[in-house]
Amino acid sequence: MAYYCEVSFPLPLLQTFTYRLPESLVNRVKVGDKVLAPFGSRQLAGYVLEIKQLEQEPAFKVKEITDLRVNSSSFSASFISFIKELARKSLVSPGQLLDLAEVYEDQEVIKVMVKLTAEGQARLERGDIKGRKKEILELLKGRKLSPVYLKRKTGIKNINSYLRVLKKDGLVDIEEKQVKKRKSSSINQEVKIQLQLPLSLTEAQEIKQIIRKVREKVYVEFLVAGSWSRRARYFSELISSLVGQSNYILILVPEIQRMRRWQELVKQQEELVIFHSQLTPTQRREALRRISSGRARLILGTRSLALMPVEPVSLIIVDEEQDELYYQTEGIPFDGKEAARLRAKHENGVLVLTSSCPEISSYYWHEKAETLLDLGQEKMVCDYQVQSGEGTQIFRSELKDKLIDQVRERKPVFIYVNKKGYAGYVQCARCHFVPKCQQCQIALSSNKPGQELSCRYCGKTYPWPEKCPVCGQKMRVGRVKGSQYFKEELAALLPDTRIVVLEEGNDHPEERALHKALSGRKISIVVGTEYALTRLWPLTFSLVLVVNPEIGLNLPDFRASEMVFAKLSAVTELVANEKGSQFIVVTELPDNAVLRLAIIPDYRGFYEREIEIRKLLGYPPFCPLININLSGNSIRSSARLSRALLEQMQKNFPEAEIIGPKVARHFWHHQRKEIRFYLRFKEQSRLEEFINFLYEFKLKYSSSRLSLKFWL
DNA sequence: AGCACGCCGACT
DNA sequence: GTCGGCGTGCTC
Numbered sequence: 001m002a003y004y005c006e007v008s009f010p011l012p013l014l015q016t017f018t019y020r021l022p023e024s025l026v027n028r029v030k031v032g033d034k035v036l037a038p039f040g041s042r043q044l045a046g047y048v049l050e051i052k053q054l055e056q057e058p059a060f061k062v063k064e065i066t067d068l069r070v071n072s073s074s075f076s077a078s079f080i081s082f083i084k085e086l087a088r089k090s091l092v093s094p095g096q097l098l099d100l101a102e103v104y105e106d107q108e109v110i111k112v113m114v115k116l117t118a119e120g121q122a123r124l125e126r127g128d129i130k131g132r133k134k135e136i137l138e139l140l141k142g143r144k145l146s147p148v149y150l151k152r153k154t155g156i157k158n159i160n161s162y163l164r165v166l167k168k169d170g171l172v173d174i175e176e177k178q179v180k181k182r183k184s185s186s187i188n189q190e191v192k193i194q195l196q197l198p199l200s201l202t203e204a205q206e207i208k209q210i211i212r213k214v215r216e217k218v219y220v221e222f223l224v225a226g227s228w229s230r231r232a233r234y235f236s237e238l239i240s241s242l243v244g245q246s247n248y249i250l251i252l253v254p255e256i257q258r259m260r261r262w263q264e265l266v267k268q269q270e271e272l273v274i275f276h277s278q279l280t281p282t283q284r285r286e287a288l289r290r291i292s293s294g295r296a297r298l299i300l301g302t303r304s305l306a307l308m309p310v311e312p313v314s315l316i317i318v319d320e321e322q323d324e325l326y327y328q329t330e331g332i333p334f335d336g337k338e339a340a341r342l343r344a345k346h347e348n349g350v351l352v353l354t355s356s357c358p359e360i361s362s363y364y365w366h367e368k369a370e371t372l373l374d375l376g377q378e379k380m381v382c383d384y385q386v387q388s389g390e391g392t393q394i395f396r397s398e399l400k401d402k403l404i405d406q407v408r409e410r411k412p413v414f415i416y417v418n419k420k421g422y423a424g425y426v427q428c429a430r431c432h433f434v435p436k437c438q439q440c441q442i443a444l445s446s447n448k449p450g451q452e453l454s455c456r457y458c459g460k461t462y463p464w465p466e467k468c469p470v471c472g473q474k475m476r477v478g479r480v481k482g483s484q485y486f487k488e489e490l491a492a493l494l495p496d497t498r499i500v501v502l503e504e505g506n507d508h509p510e511e512r513a514l515h516k517a518l519s520g521r522k523i524s525i526v527v528g529t530e531y532a533l534t535r536l537w538p539l540t541f542s543l544v545l546v547v548n549p550e551i552g553l554n555l556p557d558f559r560a561s562e563m564v565f566a567k568l569s570a571v572t573e574l575v576a577n578e579k580g581s582q583f584i585v586v587t588e589l590p591d592n593a594v595l596r597l598a599i600i601p602d603y604r605g606f607y608e609r610e611i612e613i614r615k616l617l618g619y620p621p622f623c624p625l626i627n628i629n630l631s632g633n634s635i636r637s638s639a640r641l642s643r644a645l646l647e648q649m650q651k652n653f654p655e656a657e658i659i660g661p662k663v664a665r666h667f668w669h670h671q672r673k674e675i676r677f678y679l680r681f682k683e684q685s686r687l688e689e690f691i692n693f694l695y696e697f698k699l700k701y702s703s704s705r706l707s708l709k710f711w712l
Numbered sequence: 713a714g715c716a717c718g719c720c721g722a723c724t
Numbered sequence: 725g726t727c728g729g730c731g732t733g734c735t736c
Contacts (some may be wrong), residue, residue, distance in 0.1 A: 007736080011713050017736040040735045041715060062736055131728075158730075160714075165728090703733085 032075030226375025
């Protein structure tokens with residue numbers, strides 16, 4: 001009887017491949033090892049997921065493992081079983097996840113450069129090369145280029161097959177170099193705030209309960225809700241009573257900026273390690289040395305921290321658990337929260353979800369299971385008011401006076417705007433026609449009246465329409481104004497004041513410089529989008545204005561209210577909570593309950609209202625909802641695939657209600673289109689079966705890019 | 713993903 | 725009749 005093993009490669013292939021283990025390796029290779037194996041015409045490194053003995057060779061021809069490769073991450077068998085389950089639930093390749101988990105390897109990127117040989121040069125000058133080959137060689141004249149650059153420049157899709165032929169003919173040289181690629185860290189390290197408020201009796205008891213569960217080594221999940229300052233003091237207490245033992249504690253945050261506030265609450269700084277993708281190689285090595293030596297057992301990081309191969313992990317904390325960034329992230333599509341949950345299950349650890357605005361479903365299920373601790377919110381003592389109307393209100397009457405007064409008193413102002421750029425769109429004053437991008441079918445945005453319009457997704461520009469193409473009337477800028485509009489209007493209203501716009505992709509002062517300038521009163525006004533919220537923390541303002549937060553309430557998403565509530569209540573954290581500070585919301589929907597509750601903020605009130613709506617409309621937590629995204633090279637092939645999928649779903653799961661499909665844009669790659677649909681089930685009973693069905697479907701159509709996200 | 717294979721139009 | 729551009733399908 002010979003030994004065989006199942007190998008998964010870091011390729012987008014769900015299936016594993018069977019190899020025979022040669023005599024020399026039988027006693028050396030174990031589950032979790034990295035091996036080199038022949039795969040088609042190449043040699044690839046993959047991960048061993050299983051080792052087995054077989055009576056006879058399988059029906060297909062089996063190749064032999066070439067060699068064992070040393071991977072210092074050394075995945076244990078239990079870690080592999082965790083990865084296998086996560087991969088199956090996420091519809092991704094186990095090999096890709098393991099590749100991500102392999103943190104100890106200095107992540108080496110092979111940099112490929114192509115250059116012209118002497119012969120290539122000569123042949124090119126003789127002029128006996130034509131077509132695309134000539135095009136490539138011309139570009140390479142006198143310089144080295146990467147295949148990616150050549151691909152972009154020439155538009156040739158299969159650039160590699162061209163390069164291979166050119167290399168075979170001796171016209172180009174392809175050199176490969178191992179490069180260590182790391183960006184520099186941008187995280188502000190110096191935050192120190194002391195919060196020393198005593199814990200309440202229930203809080204202290206709750207902490208004891210979690211500590212007991214951690215010690216008993218049983219998997220349980222808790223949800224800790226409440227304002228950050230209350231949670232901070234709670235977790236500071238919890239962490240310091242658990243740290244210093246031989247177990248690891250992982251703290252997950254949705255984005256790097258969010259780490260700062262956890263950094264400051266850890267009392268035993270020497271136990272804390274920060275681990276994320278933007279560390280320099282030196283910082284990274286140092287962090288790993290401290291982790292593996294056991295000197296530091298408290299690790300703070302983003303989503304992929306759930307895959308950190310350290311053991312045993314006794315506690316995982318997921319901060320801002322409602323944040324979409326846990327699943328809408330570049331790279332391999334997996335849900336960070338789900339990964340943390342599975343990890344905790346596999347290691348018999350405790351999972352603590354926490355947020356100031358938990359997902360409605362999380363709150364519901366935890367309240368039902370009596371694993372919820374709601375620490376509540378601070379009472380806001382500032383003056384707040386809701387003003388009816390559009391954003392331009394802030395330049396009129398009393399709001400204008402308030403703004404001017406504030407600036408005159410040299411107190412900084414924060415203005416929260418929902419939109420980047422100048423204004424949302426351009427509109428005909430009479431027939432309300434809105435020009436759209438021919439390619440993307442979204443409203444074109446304007447950076448300035450009279451100047452050209454551009455598409456936020458594809459970047460294509462269009463001339464300013466002098467007249468409405470439908471009715472001939474003059475066009476004007478739409479009512480929804482963006483950050484740049486406010487900046488310009490404010491600059492006109494208050495000359496000689498410094499105004500900063502904090503939004504994604506915009507040039508603004510370095511964080512440290514910004515904080516310094518604000519506390520030193522050098523900057524008077526900050527106009528910011530959602531992007532600004534995490535970056536301004538822990539600064540507070542005595543005047544905060546919110547402009548049209550109702551945008552987003554009408555998004556076709558069952559979580560629209562939840563997300564608007566979360567964002568708006570996050571703004572309240574920037575209001576200095578003292579007498580005399582002001583929080584002003586200008587909105588078209590002054591009576592909207594979601595907005596009203598968000599500014600207090602009253603999460604519990606919002607929850608009670610929202611849960612009724614969910615019940616009425618049949619959304620999670622009452623009916624599980626699954627979102628499926630299909631994307632591919634061409635919309636045509638994705639459409640074909642979606643038809644096949646829909647047909648099979650209807651046949652196998654007639655009880656599921658299918659919402660969609662509709663063509664949408666990729667959240668990350670706006671240029672890429674995808675087919676998106678939702679599936680609503682009446683109950684959870686067949687959910688697992690459904691995920692298995694999707695897995696089999698993807699296995700069959702292996703070229704498809706299919707991802708899913710489920711809400712229970 | 714990345715590679716080989718094989719089909720079809722363009723050009724000696 | 726050959727070359728090369730591009731789509732299709734397979735990888736234990």
